[in-house]
Amino acid sequence: KCVIDAANLVKIYQNGSEELKVLDDVSIQVYDGDFMAVLGPSGSGKSTLMNILGCLDIPTAGEYYLDGLNVLTATENELAEIRNRKIGFIFQKFNLLPRLTALQNVMLPLLYRGMDEGEAGELARGKLTLLGLGERLGHRPNELSGGQQQRVAIARAIVGNPELLLADEPTGNLDSKSSEDAMRIFRELNEQGNTIVIITHDVEVADQVKKLVYIRDGKLYENN
């Protein structure tokens, strides 16, 4: 099954009278069970691609189907629904809500879906425990190490069983030990059937995935 089917994506930013083509005819397919990285240097268009694949931004041209749904004809409400139901996001800066505990952060996507607190709490506790944070449920992000915060973010991303895990530089703010932990978690999640796409400039991350593509100056390449 094709989870991501994007063809001929173009993104042009308008800077005053200047046009900047940041994605140039990018086509990408991601299949159920894939463990893929998109590797590229700073400025190559990684964040732009991540935002489009994550349904946070729309391309200037091209086609994009996510899990069979035509993303580019969806309304804002439908896009929000797609993001919440189909995608688990993981970011470089973790993006946890600072005033909420680890448990509350992980419950949030479930509460947005209308799940009741009891059930959401059970599921969130289960995922945090699985990721070794069973003793940290009541801690706020600033009471946790970077590696622990990223594990909370991973728990939040997987708690709703999304079709796709989309990670943007997930090791960018981690020391090497925590980076290895995070990559081991991604590997295990993939072995359990999760489809994962990691966008990164880190070759050590890229070394560990099953499928690697390169982005340079807004173009995607299969080989370096």
Ligand code: ADP
């Ligand atoms: P990366 O994530 O690989 O660093 P980006 O997608 O963030 O690449 O950016 C690619 C290029 O597009 C950069 O030159 C950046 O300055 C430019 N860019 C990104 N977002 C915008 C925007 N909203 N408006 C104008 N230029 C942008």
Ligand code: ADP
């Ligand atoms: P990253 O560290 O992930 O590459 P950046 O720092 O390049 O991210 O960009 C952060 C945000 O700012 C992104 O959402 C990107 O689209 C936006 N952005 C980047 N460059 C520009 C720009 N020249 N003009 C406007 N927005 C930009």
